[in-house]
Amino acid sequence: MAEFLIERTVPLPLDEAWRRVTHWPRHGEVVPFTRVTADDRFVRARTGVGPVGFLDLMEITVWDPPAAGAGGRCRLEKRGRVVLGWAELEVRPGPGGRARVVWREDVRLRFLPGLFDGVLRAAGRHLFGRALNRLLRWE
Template identity: 65%
Template structure:
């Protein structure tokens, strides 16, 4: 099991940071070799399911995710929190995306991941943590930068 915590403070409103982070198909644009497909119809809510397919040809795998908690930020600067359960054959675990007021009118973003990669022994956790932290960190930065 690998735990990852990413923190960012950005000059965006809570709503804008939330919007950028929860446009699920855009995740496929910022994660290498990945395409994201919505399974359920919009709008996003608890029960929304999407699949991230990662890899090339026969060396690909699906990472199905379901939103189990969906609390967008409120008009009075109340924080937003989304929890995704990862239910794939290769990757299991969960992810949480949180936006909350930060210093100086900025927004603080917290991205938490709990990853379990099937068939990898525990001694591989440091490598998975480093690779996943790099990929997710880069993805969060690109999602927050993009319009």
């Protein structure tokens, strides 16, 4: 599996940073060729063009929003046919009243051998780093 970590410190209150990184449809606006829908239990990210694509089905296994100045954490377990692994989004207090956002992900593509983990890790860090930047700038 290809595990990567992305961290950002932003001038936002914890609850606003949390709102921005867990507003699932917005993820579809910042990840190319992707549409995201969600309910209380699952997040569905379909990536593709026309009929060619795949579904990244993620089950929300931890949902612990920030409260009373303490951080929050969300864990998604990937349950799709193609994309496997997990993702965690964490928001915690940072320096100077800012929010520290941590995106941790371990991803594997079912039909891709482990030989490609380095490429997958670099691509994930780049793609989701840009997505996180855009999510956190969202007004």
